[in-house]
Amino acid sequence: MAIGPRLDIRQTQSLVMTPQLQQAIKLLQLSNFELATFIDQELERNPLLEREDADRAVERTEPKADANDLPVLDAAPPETPMLDGMTASSAEDGFDVDYDNTFNNDSAADGIDGEAFGQWSSKGGGSHSFDDSDSSLEQMVAGEISLRDHLVAQLNVDVASPADRLIGLHLIEMLDEAGYLIGELAGLAEKLDCPVERVERVLKQLQGFDPVGVFARSLRECLGLQLAERNRLDPAMQAMLDNLELLARRDLAGLMRVCGVDAEDLSEMIGEIKALDPKPALRFDHVVARPIIPDVLMRRVLDGSWLVELNSDTLPRVLVNARYYSKVAAGARSKDDKTYISERFQSANWLVKSLHQRATTILKVATELVRQQDAFFRLGVQHLRPLVLRDIATAIAMHESTVSRVTSNKYIATPRGIYELKYFFTQSINSADGGDAHSAESVRYRIKAMIDGEGATILSDDQIVVALKADGIDIARRTVAKYREALNIASSVQRRREKALGM
Secondary structure: OOOOOOOOOOOOOOOOOOHHHHHHHHHHHOOHHHHHHHHHHHHHHOOOEEEOOOOOOOOOOOOOOOOOOOOOOOOOOOOEEEEOOEEEEEOOOOOOOOOOOOOOOOOOOOOOOHHHOOOOOOOOOOOOOOOOOOOOOHHHOOOOOOHHHHHHHHHHHHOOOHHHHHHHHHHHHOEOOOOEEOOOHHHHHHHHOOOHHHHHHHHHHHOOOOOOOOOEOOHHHHHHHHHHHOOOOOHHHHHHHOOHHHHHOOOHHHHHHHHOOOHHHHHHHHHHHHOOOOOHHHHHOOOOOOOOOOOEEEEEOOOOOEEEEEOHHHOOOEEEOHHHHHHHHHHOOOHHHHHHHHHHHHHHHHHHHHHHHHHHHHHHHHHHHHHHOHHHHHHOHHHOOOEOHHHHHHHHOOOHHHHHHHHOOOEEEEOOEEEEHHHHOEOEEOEOOOOOOEEHHHHHHHHHHHHHOOOOOOOOHHHHHHHHHHOOEOOOHHHHHHHHHHOOOOOHHHHHHHHHOOO
16 A cells, blocks of 8 residues: 555544533532622623613613624523422522621831731821711721730730840741641741740740630640649649540540549549630631522422522623624724624623523522422431432433532522532432332431430440341441441440540
8 A cells, every 4th residue: 555645534523612612511510609700700801791780771682693693691590380399480689788897907116026016096097086076886896806916915015025025926927827836946046046945935925825725836735735724734634635646546444544543533634625725716717607698599388389499699690781782893993893892792692691501500400409309308307318410410301410510519598408409419228128218318317316315325336237227228337337437426335435434
């Protein structure tokens, strides 16, 4: 066969991920917070996009026919018809709340770094007098003090030497969020060109600050500082601190041996350890936890069925301003301008269409989940049925990957609480009598309920297996042990020891 260049024509089929398809897939897996951020970025990039306000609607006209014939759609989905006795719709009304709480913190110092003195001052010429006309009741409310400000205030009062205050300031900056000292003292001493002994002496003084236990370099030192402040750091307690790994393993016999105490004294010592704070600085952590805003809402209607609807607070109301597009397109003269306007118009329409499809898909998946887990919502977690992505995908004629993306970082508000949609997918455990399979989550619930209801007799894993099989659940002992450990429940031997010591 001759070797040489030649031209061939071949016809093949392949799946091409267009930018529009990639965008639609990306929007499916975004949470409502991430989606809001993405929409804000698109509104800044695309002048043809507008956010629909609650009190006014943007006037829309039909786009020209040369824009790929894409429809101008509202991001909110239409109402979904009744499905097996359940109604699915989209909520209409909502409101936004914006919080803005800021404060300024300036400081001054006597020849030392000004940040060491944490003194409050007002900016903008405001006065601290009571007859200030600009002051209000809200401005007089005390602000939340940080750990650094709390420690700096004590540093300014308790440490007289300016040089020691400077060392103390650097030590404060070396604390982590739990109040532990990170870093080496030798490195700080070299940086400040002072003896290590002086840094250690200042550290010893700072370890007496409030909260007690701050500036510790280990858990043992943190607990020791708190016990010393309570005058409870005797030799037996020191021996327990030196062997915390035995306490973590619940090796009570070993602890009694190394501490030289009996069971009653050991129980009292463990109670004192439990009363301590292993992370003393966390009480100054004022980071507000972001609340979970559900994407889907459900409630029972008069006929006993479930009403499933989208949360309007999480639905972006984005519209394409076709009137502005027509005006700008008519005034475009150069080819680059026309290309840019056409691309922005197509991008805006695709975004609105993708948002509409995302909302509709979430509603379909959530509606089917509620239908499949109807017993859970009516009777409780013990009736949660096993479910996999394929079950939902088959029921709504979608791919499993689509269902997986829709249920990621999406939450539903139910009469039993707020749950992530992923929660309702659990593995199955076979029935001992050949009946319906049981959900792994419901089995874990039963194991926890049995252990919580223990009386004088502590249940072993084998006894739990026998009890579950009597209820028709075919489960192995190792599976019971795995579920028990996942619930942070100690073994029967450890629970029996703790009960004997009154723990």
